[in-house]
Amino acid sequence: MVRARFTTDEVQAAALQIVDRDGLAGLSMRTLAAALGTGAMTLYNYVRDRDQLEELVAEAVIAGVELPATGGDWLGDVRAIATAMWQSVRAHPNAVPLVLTRRTVSPTSYAAAEALVDSLSRGGLDDAALLGAFRAVLSLIMGSAQVELAGPLAGAGRDEKQREVAAQIGALAADRHHRLAALAEVSQRSTAAADFDCALDLLLTGVRASAQALSTSPRQGPAVG
Numbered sequence: 001m002v003r004a005r006f007t008t009d010e011v012q013a014a015a016l017q018i019v020d021r022d023g024l025a026g027l028s029m030r031t032l033a034a035a036l037g038t039g040a041m042t043l044y045n046y047v048r049d050r051d052q053l054e055e056l057v058a059e060a061v062i063a064g065v066e067l068p069a070t071g072g073d074w075l076g077d078v079r080a081i082a083t084a085m086w087q088s089v090r091a092h093p094n095a096v097p098l099v100l101t102r103r104t105v106s107p108t109s110y111a112a113a114e115a116l117v118d119s120l121s122r123g124g125l126d127d128a129a130l131l132g133a134f135r136a137v138l139s140l141i142m143g144s145a146q147v148e149l150a151g152p153l154a155g156a157g158r159d160e161k162q163r164e165v166a167a168q169i170g171a172l173a174a175d176r177h178h179r180l181a182a183l184a185e186v187s188q189r190s191t192a193a194a195d196f197d198c199a200l201d202l203l204l205t206g207v208r209a210s211a212q213a214l215s216t217s218p219r220q221g222p223a224v225g
Helices: 008-022 029-036 040-045 050-063 074-090 093-101 111-121 127-149 158-173 178-187 192-216
Strands: none
Touching: 008 029, 008 050, 008 093, 029 040, 029 050, 050 074, 050 093, 074 093, 074 111, 074 127, 074 192, 093 127, 111 127, 127 158, 127 192, 158 178, 158 192
16 A cells, blocks of 8 residues: 555645745645645645635634633633634635635534634523524634735735725715714724724623523423423
């Protein structure tokens, strides 16, 4: 039996490195084969097509989340895990479109999601609230990444570019849209990290309120015939 020349992890890591360096347009079977020092046809032993290759890149970003140690504070753990997930996505701006559009199908990328669900479940949420909270946190992470990274603001100096855009919006809105202009002024003094922390605060305040309401609501007893 011939031993495989590469592992799937090695192929995955090389593909992510290409995307980080050259963007999605730089990723192809040919460029990946060159990075691995092999022929393009060899790669079809590991991936069936371009779509699966892009799935591997998306999974690499999510699997790369550095999970924090958890403690007794479930809400603090949710915050730490969500922040770690956001930071991992943010570290690979060129891969954000893939993370947003490719559904991960490998258990290797499930550790962060499992940790997030576990922390939320310790808050006493019922099944429906737990699912809603989980999806809301994920939506905030991915939405924040999309707003910041999947567009013209991607790249170095993102906070400075964001301030420039906010200034332009403020100038255009000043005459007729006073509230938007005022908010643009606030945005010029903020950063992506501060914006994410604030949004996560607001979201988790609602999650905590829901958990508290569930813990104090009277439980339905068995019906008496």
